[in-house]
Amino acid sequence: MVTKFSRVFALFLALAVVVAVASPAMAQDARVTVTSQKSFDQTVSQLKSNVSQGGMMIMATVDQGNMLSMTGLKMRATLFLVGNPNVGKKLFEQNHAVGLYIPLRVFIYESTDGKTYLSYDKPSAVLGQFKNEEINKTAAMLDQKLEGLAQMSTH
Amino acid sequence: MKKYFWIATVLLLAAGGPKIFPAALAGYSTLPVLALRLLLPAIAALFVVTLVIWRSQPTIARAVAWGAVAGVLATVPLEVVRLIGFHFDYMPGNLPRLMGVLLLDRFAQGPSTASDIAGWTYHFWNGASFGIIYAVLFGTRRWLGALYGLLLGIGFMLSPVVTSLGVGYFGLQYSYGFPVTVTLAHLAYGVTLGWLLARFLAQDRASGLRSCRTCFPVPGAAPKAIS
Numbered sequence: 001m002v003t004k005f006s007r008v009f010a011l012f013l014a015l016a017v018v019v020a021v022a023s024p025a026m027a028q029d030a031r032v033t034v035t036s037q038k039s040f041d042q043t044v045s046q047l048k049s050n051v052s053q054g055g056m057m058i059m060a061t062v063d064q065g066n067m068l069s070m071t072g073l074k075m076r077a078t079l080f081l082v083g084n085p086n087v088g089k090k091l092f093e094q095n096h097a098v099g100l101y102i103p104l105r106v107f108i109y110e111s112t113d114g115k116t117y118l119s120y121d122k123p124s125a126v127l128g129q130f131k132n133e134e135i136n137k138t139a140a141m142l143d144q145k146l147e148g149l150a151q152m153s154t155h
Numbered sequence: 156m157k158k159y160f161w162i163a164t165v166l167l168l169a170a171g172g173p174k175i176f177p178a179a180l181a182g183y184s185t186l187p188v189l190a191l192r193l194l195l196p197a198i199a200a201l202f203v204v205t206l207v208i209w210r211s212q213p214t215i216a217r218a219v220a221w222g223a224v225a226g227v228l229a230t231v232p233l234e235v236v237r238l239i240g241f242h243f244d245y246m247p248g249n250l251p252r253l254m255g256v257l258l259l260d261r262f263a264q265g266p267s268t269a270s271d272i273a274g275w276t277y278h279f280w281n282g283a284s285f286g287i288i289y290a291v292l293f294g295t296r297r298w299l300g301a302l303y304g305l306l307l308g309i310g311f312m313l314s315p316v317v318t319s320l321g322v323g324y325f326g327l328q329y330s331y332g333f334p335v336t337v338t339l340a341h342l343a344y345g346v347t348l349g350w351l352l353a354r355f356l357a358q359d360r361a362s363g364l365r366s367c368r369t370c371f372p373v374p375g376a377a378p379k380a381i382s
Binding site: 064070 | 247253263266
Protein backbone atom coordinates (compact mmCIF):
# COMPACT_ATOMS: atom_id res chain seq x y z
CA MET A 1 0.00 0.00 0.00
CA VAL A 2 2.80 2.35 1.03
CA THR A 3 4.82 1.41 -2.06
CA LYS A 4 1.87 2.09 -4.35
CA PHE A 5 1.27 5.45 -2.72
CA SER A 6 4.98 6.30 -3.04
CA ARG A 7 4.93 5.46 -6.76
CA VAL A 8 1.86 7.62 -7.39
CA PHE A 9 3.39 10.44 -5.37
CA ALA A 10 6.69 10.15 -7.25
CA LEU A 11 4.87 10.18 -10.58
CA PHE A 12 2.86 13.23 -9.56
CA LEU A 13 6.05 14.98 -8.41
CA ALA A 14 7.82 14.15 -11.66
CA LEU A 15 4.88 15.54 -13.67
CA ALA A 16 4.88 18.71 -11.62
CA VAL A 17 8.61 19.20 -12.26
CA VAL A 18 8.15 18.61 -16.01
CA VAL A 19 5.31 21.13 -16.20
CA ALA A 20 7.26 23.70 -14.18
CA VAL A 21 10.35 23.32 -16.36
CA ALA A 22 8.46 23.05 -19.65
CA SER A 23 6.31 26.19 -19.28
CA PRO A 24 9.14 28.73 -19.44
CA ALA A 25 10.77 26.67 -22.18
CA MET A 26 7.60 26.85 -24.27
CA ALA A 27 7.37 30.57 -23.64
CA GLN A 28 11.00 30.88 -24.70
CA ASP A 29 10.27 28.97 -27.93
CA ALA A 30 7.28 31.18 -28.65
CA ARG A 31 9.29 34.37 -28.51
CA VAL A 32 11.56 35.19 -31.41
CA THR A 33 14.22 37.84 -30.91
CA VAL A 34 16.37 39.03 -33.79
CA THR A 35 19.40 41.23 -33.28
CA SER A 36 19.30 44.12 -35.70
CA GLN A 37 22.34 45.13 -37.69
CA LYS A 38 20.86 48.59 -37.98
CA SER A 39 20.25 51.41 -35.56
CA PHE A 40 16.96 51.70 -33.67
CA ASP A 41 15.63 54.41 -35.99
CA GLN A 42 16.66 52.51 -39.12
CA THR A 43 15.05 49.31 -37.86
CA VAL A 44 11.80 51.12 -37.09
CA SER A 45 11.88 52.83 -40.47
CA GLN A 46 12.56 49.55 -42.28
CA LEU A 47 9.77 47.77 -40.42
CA LYS A 48 7.30 50.47 -41.39
CA SER A 49 8.09 50.16 -45.08
CA ASN A 50 8.40 46.37 -45.06
CA VAL A 51 5.08 45.77 -43.34
CA SER A 52 3.10 47.01 -46.33
CA GLN A 53 5.32 45.10 -48.76
CA GLY A 54 4.47 41.94 -46.82
CA GLY A 55 0.75 42.51 -47.29
CA MET A 56 0.17 43.77 -43.77
CA MET A 57 -0.33 47.13 -42.16
CA ILE A 58 0.57 48.86 -38.92
CA MET A 59 -2.71 49.24 -37.04
CA ALA A 60 -1.34 50.98 -33.98
CA THR A 61 1.95 52.19 -32.60
CA VAL A 62 2.73 52.35 -28.91
CA ASP A 63 5.82 54.45 -28.29
CA GLN A 64 6.67 52.88 -24.98
CA GLY A 65 10.03 54.62 -24.75
CA ASN A 66 8.47 58.06 -25.14
CA MET A 67 5.56 57.11 -22.89
CA LEU A 68 7.92 56.02 -20.13
CA SER A 69 9.85 59.28 -20.43
CA MET A 70 6.99 60.70 -18.32
CA THR A 71 8.26 58.55 -15.45
CA GLY A 72 11.85 59.70 -15.91
CA LEU A 73 13.02 56.44 -17.52
CA LYS A 74 15.12 56.90 -20.64
CA MET A 75 14.84 54.09 -23.18
CA ARG A 76 14.00 53.53 -26.83
CA ALA A 77 11.25 51.04 -27.45
CA THR A 78 8.23 50.94 -29.74
CA LEU A 79 5.51 48.35 -29.98
CA PHE A 80 3.71 47.86 -33.29
CA LEU A 81 0.38 46.13 -33.75
CA VAL A 82 0.52 44.67 -37.24
CA GLY A 83 -2.03 42.72 -39.18
CA ASN A 84 -4.31 42.47 -42.14
CA PRO A 85 -8.10 42.80 -41.82
CA ASN A 86 -8.74 39.95 -44.27
CA VAL A 87 -6.39 37.57 -42.51
CA GLY A 88 -7.88 38.72 -39.21
CA LYS A 89 -11.36 37.97 -40.54
CA LYS A 90 -10.36 34.36 -41.30
CA LEU A 91 -9.12 33.91 -37.76
CA PHE A 92 -12.04 35.66 -36.07
CA GLU A 93 -14.50 33.57 -38.07
CA GLN A 94 -13.04 30.50 -36.39
CA ASN A 95 -12.89 31.86 -32.85
CA HIS A 96 -13.57 35.36 -31.56
CA ALA A 97 -11.12 34.81 -28.69
CA VAL A 98 -8.17 35.19 -31.11
CA GLY A 99 -8.59 38.93 -30.53
CA LEU A 100 -6.32 38.51 -27.52
CA TYR A 101 -3.40 37.94 -29.91
CA ILE A 102 -4.56 39.57 -33.16
CA PRO A 103 -3.30 42.04 -34.41
CA LEU A 104 0.17 40.66 -33.86
CA ARG A 105 2.67 42.48 -31.65
CA VAL A 106 6.11 43.36 -32.98
CA PHE A 107 8.41 45.04 -30.51
CA ILE A 108 11.58 46.94 -31.40
CA TYR A 109 13.81 48.05 -28.54
CA GLU A 110 17.29 49.27 -27.82
CA SER A 111 18.79 47.22 -25.02
CA THR A 112 21.22 48.32 -22.35
CA ASP A 113 24.03 46.81 -24.46
CA GLY A 114 23.31 49.46 -27.10
CA LYS A 115 22.05 46.93 -29.64
CA THR A 116 18.62 47.04 -31.25
CA TYR A 117 16.39 44.00 -31.13
CA LEU A 118 13.19 43.06 -32.90
CA SER A 119 11.01 40.68 -30.97
CA TYR A 120 7.66 38.95 -31.45
CA ASP A 121 5.72 35.91 -30.36
CA LYS A 122 5.39 33.23 -33.04
CA PRO A 123 1.75 33.32 -34.18
CA SER A 124 1.69 29.49 -34.35
CA ALA A 125 2.76 29.29 -30.71
CA VAL A 126 0.15 31.67 -29.32
CA LEU A 127 -2.67 30.64 -31.67
CA GLY A 128 -1.91 26.92 -31.38
CA GLN A 129 -3.80 26.80 -28.10
CA PHE A 130 -7.10 27.14 -29.98
CA LYS A 131 -6.53 23.68 -31.48
CA ASN A 132 -8.27 24.63 -34.70
CA GLU A 133 -7.00 23.45 -38.08
CA GLU A 134 -7.93 26.63 -39.95
CA ILE A 135 -6.36 28.84 -37.30
CA ASN A 136 -3.21 26.71 -37.34
CA LYS A 137 -2.91 27.05 -41.13
CA THR A 138 -3.24 30.82 -40.99
CA ALA A 139 -0.86 30.99 -38.01
CA ALA A 140 1.78 29.03 -39.96
CA MET A 141 1.44 31.50 -42.83
CA LEU A 142 1.80 34.39 -40.37
CA ASP A 143 4.93 32.74 -38.91
CA GLN A 144 6.55 32.97 -42.33
CA LYS A 145 5.39 36.53 -42.88
CA LEU A 146 6.76 37.72 -39.55
CA GLU A 147 10.03 35.87 -40.05
CA GLY A 148 10.50 37.54 -43.41
CA LEU A 149 9.51 40.90 -41.98
CA ALA A 150 11.97 40.55 -39.11
CA GLN A 151 14.84 39.54 -41.41
CA MET A 152 14.18 42.35 -43.89
CA SER A 153 13.91 44.96 -41.15
CA THR A 154 17.02 43.99 -39.25
CA HIS A 155 19.47 43.16 -42.07
CA MET B 156 -28.75 88.71 -3.47
CA LYS B 157 -27.32 89.45 -6.93
CA LYS B 158 -23.88 89.45 -5.43
CA TYR B 159 -24.28 85.91 -4.09
CA PHE B 160 -25.52 84.76 -7.49
CA TRP B 161 -22.39 86.12 -9.19
CA ILE B 162 -20.11 84.70 -6.49
CA ALA B 163 -21.69 81.26 -6.93
CA THR B 164 -21.42 81.53 -10.72
CA VAL B 165 -17.76 82.52 -10.60
CA LEU B 166 -16.89 79.75 -8.13
CA LEU B 167 -18.72 77.17 -10.20
CA LEU B 168 -16.98 78.19 -13.42
CA ALA B 169 -13.55 78.39 -11.80
CA ALA B 170 -13.98 74.95 -10.23
CA GLY B 171 -14.76 73.41 -13.64
CA GLY B 172 -11.14 73.20 -14.79
CA PRO B 173 -9.52 71.38 -11.88
CA LYS B 174 -12.40 68.91 -11.73
CA ILE B 175 -12.06 67.40 -15.18
CA PHE B 176 -8.71 65.64 -14.63
CA PRO B 177 -9.79 63.59 -11.60
CA ALA B 178 -13.19 63.04 -13.25
CA ALA B 179 -11.51 61.60 -16.34
CA LEU B 180 -9.23 59.35 -14.30
CA ALA B 181 -12.22 58.21 -12.25
CA GLY B 182 -13.70 56.96 -15.52
CA TYR B 183 -16.60 59.40 -15.96
CA SER B 184 -15.40 60.40 -19.42
CA THR B 185 -12.19 61.04 -21.34
CA LEU B 186 -10.11 64.15 -20.81
CA PRO B 187 -10.45 65.45 -24.41
CA VAL B 188 -14.24 65.20 -24.19
CA LEU B 189 -14.38 66.89 -20.79
CA ALA B 190 -11.97 69.59 -21.95
CA LEU B 191 -14.14 70.38 -24.98
CA ARG B 192 -17.49 70.18 -23.22
CA LEU B 193 -16.63 71.57 -19.78
CA LEU B 194 -13.21 73.20 -19.51
CA LEU B 195 -13.19 75.45 -22.58
CA PRO B 196 -16.83 76.59 -22.17
CA ALA B 197 -16.17 77.27 -18.47
CA ILE B 198 -13.10 79.38 -19.26
CA ALA B 199 -15.01 81.31 -21.93
CA ALA B 200 -18.00 81.81 -19.63
CA LEU B 201 -15.76 82.96 -16.77
CA PHE B 202 -14.14 85.50 -19.08
CA VAL B 203 -17.53 86.79 -20.26
CA VAL B 204 -18.99 86.91 -16.75
CA THR B 205 -15.98 88.86 -15.49
CA LEU B 206 -16.43 91.42 -18.25
CA VAL B 207 -20.19 91.65 -17.65
CA ILE B 208 -19.80 92.29 -13.91
CA TRP B 209 -16.69 94.47 -14.21
CA ARG B 210 -18.64 97.62 -13.37
CA SER B 211 -21.64 96.31 -11.48
CA GLN B 212 -19.70 93.91 -9.21
CA PRO B 213 -16.15 95.27 -9.10
CA THR B 214 -15.21 93.36 -5.95
CA ILE B 215 -15.94 90.00 -7.53
CA ALA B 216 -14.59 90.94 -10.97
CA ARG B 217 -11.28 92.19 -9.57
CA ALA B 218 -11.01 89.11 -7.35
CA VAL B 219 -11.35 86.93 -10.46
CA ALA B 220 -8.76 88.91 -12.41
CA TRP B 221 -6.19 89.18 -9.63
CA GLY B 222 -6.91 85.65 -8.43
CA ALA B 223 -6.10 84.29 -11.89
CA VAL B 224 -2.87 86.29 -12.14
CA ALA B 225 -1.74 85.35 -8.63
CA GLY B 226 -2.74 81.72 -9.21
CA VAL B 227 -0.62 81.43 -12.34
CA LEU B 228 2.37 83.08 -10.63
CA ALA B 229 1.96 80.91 -7.53
CA THR B 230 2.09 77.78 -9.70
CA VAL B 231 5.72 78.60 -10.56
CA PRO B 232 7.09 77.79 -7.05
CA LEU B 233 4.83 74.73 -6.98
CA GLU B 234 6.40 73.58 -10.24
CA VAL B 235 9.92 74.22 -8.92
CA VAL B 236 9.31 72.03 -5.86
CA ARG B 237 7.53 69.38 -7.92
CA LEU B 238 10.31 69.20 -10.51
CA ILE B 239 12.95 68.88 -7.78
CA GLY B 240 10.91 66.02 -6.26
CA PHE B 241 10.56 64.40 -9.70
CA HIS B 242 14.31 64.73 -10.27
CA PHE B 243 14.98 62.80 -7.06
CA ASP B 244 12.41 60.15 -8.09
CA TYR B 245 9.98 61.06 -5.31
CA MET B 246 7.18 61.45 -7.86
CA PRO B 247 5.98 58.49 -9.94
CA GLY B 248 5.50 60.62 -13.03
CA ASN B 249 5.59 64.05 -14.59
CA LEU B 250 1.96 65.05 -14.09
CA PRO B 251 1.67 68.00 -16.53
CA ARG B 252 3.13 65.78 -19.28
CA LEU B 253 0.60 63.08 -18.39
CA MET B 254 -2.18 65.69 -18.51
CA GLY B 255 -0.95 66.69 -21.97
CA VAL B 256 -0.99 63.22 -23.50
CA LEU B 257 -4.41 62.57 -22.01
CA LEU B 258 -5.75 65.93 -23.21
CA LEU B 259 -4.60 65.30 -26.77
CA ASP B 260 -5.52 61.61 -26.57
CA ARG B 261 -2.03 60.43 -27.51
CA PHE B 262 -1.05 58.25 -24.59
CA ALA B 263 0.18 55.48 -26.89
CA GLN B 264 2.51 57.85 -28.74
CA GLY B 265 3.80 59.48 -25.57
CA PRO B 266 4.40 63.21 -25.04
CA SER B 267 5.10 65.68 -27.84
CA THR B 268 5.78 69.42 -27.83
CA ALA B 269 2.08 70.10 -28.41
CA SER B 270 0.99 67.77 -25.63
CA ASP B 271 3.56 69.29 -23.25
CA ILE B 272 2.22 72.77 -24.04
CA ALA B 273 -1.36 71.57 -23.53
CA GLY B 274 -0.46 69.81 -20.28
CA TRP B 275 1.41 72.70 -18.76
CA THR B 276 -1.24 75.20 -19.90
CA TYR B 277 -3.91 73.12 -18.21
CA HIS B 278 -1.74 72.77 -15.10
CA PHE B 279 -1.28 76.54 -14.91
CA TRP B 280 -4.99 77.10 -15.56
CA ASN B 281 -5.67 74.91 -12.54
CA GLY B 282 -3.38 77.20 -10.58
CA ALA B 283 -5.35 80.20 -11.87
CA SER B 284 -8.65 78.52 -10.99
CA PHE B 285 -7.63 77.83 -7.41
CA GLY B 286 -6.30 81.38 -7.26
CA ILE B 287 -9.71 82.74 -8.31
CA ILE B 288 -11.50 80.57 -5.76
CA TYR B 289 -9.11 81.75 -3.02
CA ALA B 290 -9.45 85.41 -3.99
CA VAL B 291 -13.25 85.22 -3.98
CA LEU B 292 -13.49 83.31 -0.71
CA PHE B 293 -10.61 84.71 1.31
CA GLY B 294 -9.50 87.90 -0.43
CA THR B 295 -6.52 89.54 1.23
CA ARG B 296 -6.15 87.08 4.11
CA ARG B 297 -2.47 86.46 3.54
CA TRP B 298 -1.56 83.56 5.83
CA LEU B 299 -4.69 81.59 5.13
CA GLY B 300 -2.93 80.79 1.85
CA ALA B 301 -0.67 78.28 3.62
CA LEU B 302 -3.66 76.37 4.99
CA TYR B 303 -5.40 76.60 1.60
CA GLY B 304 -2.31 75.14 -0.10
CA LEU B 305 -2.08 72.32 2.45
CA LEU B 306 -5.74 71.43 1.92
CA LEU B 307 -5.23 71.39 -1.86
CA GLY B 308 -2.27 69.05 -1.44
CA ILE B 309 -4.21 66.69 0.81
CA GLY B 310 -7.19 66.80 -1.54
CA PHE B 311 -4.91 65.93 -4.45
CA MET B 312 -3.35 62.99 -2.62
CA LEU B 313 -6.79 61.58 -1.84
CA SER B 314 -8.10 62.17 -5.37
CA PRO B 315 -8.61 59.62 -8.17
CA VAL B 316 -5.49 61.10 -9.81
CA VAL B 317 -3.19 59.59 -7.20
CA THR B 318 -5.30 56.42 -7.01
CA SER B 319 -4.89 55.92 -10.77
CA LEU B 320 -1.12 56.28 -10.46
CA GLY B 321 -1.21 53.09 -8.39
CA VAL B 322 0.76 54.55 -5.52
CA GLY B 323 -1.95 54.27 -2.87
CA TYR B 324 -3.41 57.04 -0.75
CA PHE B 325 -0.88 59.78 -0.11
CA GLY B 326 1.45 57.91 -2.48
CA LEU B 327 2.98 56.03 0.43
CA GLN B 328 3.28 52.83 -1.59
CA TYR B 329 5.65 54.68 -3.92
CA SER B 330 7.85 56.65 -1.56
CA TYR B 331 7.70 58.79 1.56
CA GLY B 332 9.11 61.53 -0.62
CA PHE B 333 5.84 61.69 -2.57
CA PRO B 334 3.62 63.16 0.19
CA VAL B 335 6.51 65.38 1.30
CA THR B 336 7.00 66.77 -2.24
CA VAL B 337 3.26 67.22 -2.84
CA THR B 338 2.75 68.93 0.52
CA LEU B 339 5.74 71.25 0.12
CA ALA B 340 4.76 72.09 -3.48
CA HIS B 341 1.20 73.02 -2.51
CA LEU B 342 2.42 74.86 0.56
CA ALA B 343 4.68 76.93 -1.69
CA TYR B 344 1.67 77.58 -3.92
CA GLY B 345 -0.58 78.60 -1.04
CA VAL B 346 1.93 80.87 0.67
CA THR B 347 2.81 82.61 -2.62
CA LEU B 348 -0.85 82.93 -3.55
CA GLY B 349 -1.83 84.49 -0.22
CA TRP B 350 1.12 86.87 -0.29
CA LEU B 351 0.56 87.96 -3.91
CA LEU B 352 -3.18 88.47 -3.49
CA ALA B 353 -2.68 90.52 -0.36
CA ARG B 354 -0.42 92.82 -2.36
CA PHE B 355 -2.44 92.89 -5.59
CA LEU B 356 -5.85 93.41 -4.03
CA ALA B 357 -4.65 95.91 -1.46
CA GLN B 358 -3.18 98.06 -4.22
CA ASP B 359 -6.29 97.85 -6.38
CA ARG B 360 -8.56 100.42 -4.80
CA ALA B 361 -11.41 99.61 -7.16
CA SER B 362 -11.62 96.03 -5.94
CA GLY B 363 -12.97 97.13 -2.56
CA LEU B 364 -11.29 94.09 -1.08
CA ARG B 365 -8.94 96.15 1.03
CA SER B 366 -11.86 97.15 3.22
CA CYS B 367 -14.06 94.06 3.09
CA ARG B 368 -11.24 91.46 2.88
CA THR B 369 -13.40 88.96 0.92
CA CYS B 370 -16.08 89.18 -1.74
CA PHE B 371 -18.69 88.41 0.88
CA PRO B 372 -20.14 91.53 2.47
CA VAL B 373 -18.79 92.03 5.98
CA PRO B 374 -20.98 94.09 8.35
CA GLY B 375 -19.44 97.48 8.95
CA ALA B 376 -16.93 97.13 6.17
CA ALA B 377 -18.80 97.68 2.96
CA PRO B 378 -16.82 97.66 -0.28
CA LYS B 379 -15.88 101.06 -1.61
CA ALA B 380 -17.82 102.26 -4.56
CA ILE B 381 -16.03 103.09 -7.75
CA SER B 382 -15.98 106.76 -8.38
